[in-house]
Amino acid sequence: MNTNKDFLCLIPARSGSKSVKNKNIKNIYGKPLIYWTIKEAIKSKCFKEVFVSTDSKKIQFLAKKFGAQCPYLRPKNISGDKSSTLDTIKYTLSFLKKKDIKYKYVILLQPTSPLRDYKDIKKSIKLFIKNKNATSLVSLVRVDDNHPSRMYFLKKNYLLKHSLSEKKTGTIRQKLKKMYLRNGAIYIIKYTNINKKNFLGQKSLAYIMPHKRSINIDSGFDFKIADLILRKKL
DSSP: OOOOTTEEEEEEOOSOOSSSTTGGGSEETTEEHHHHHHHHHHHTTOOSOEEEEBSOHHHHHHHHHTTOBOOSBOOGGGSSTTOOHHHHHHHHHHHHHHTTOOOSEEEEOOTTOTTOOHHHHHHHHHHHHHOTTOSEEEEEEEEOTTOGGGOOEEETTEEEOOTTSOSSTTOOGGGSOOEEEEEEEEEEEEGGGTTSSSTTOSOEEEEEEOGGGOOOOOSHHHHHHHHHHHHHHO
């Protein structure tokens, strides 16, 4: 696939993290976590430039070192725990617009998905372009053992069933209705949807990924699992 000037590749990477301290620059298989996403984004050859949005000078330095663009430090008012990724997208688009740089689509690649590879990026873009009516694309992974049908709410420490609860306790996994979970690896959003309440739009396309590439780093345990998979892969 040739470089596509219509797609803004954006990697959001703020400095703070409650789950794991300095998560985005914590080493995994000898490289900072953010390295793996920058590496695969560049390797895909789908983008003219790969942008990193951060509030950290250290992350900014590393992003540039690994070949990404990081032309600004994100303001504090959109870098806190309660700040949304959408705020980051809007700020980046506004920053680039002032420089007369415009894009039709934003592809968001979170650094917490280090096992997503360049082929996933290429295939998701190809799928999105092919489906003209799609307003967005979201990467998913199939839910197997942790199926919602086997989950419960609790009321005074007693199990409480819900609308998706299995009709017969102990139903084998193969007979449960297929369901999917967002894995956080890839989002593609139309520029025209950014300022709408539902920025994913009414027709969000699914890009299915396997479990082995769907780990979303949120704990020290996730780091260990991803590190083992990378070691085996490389």
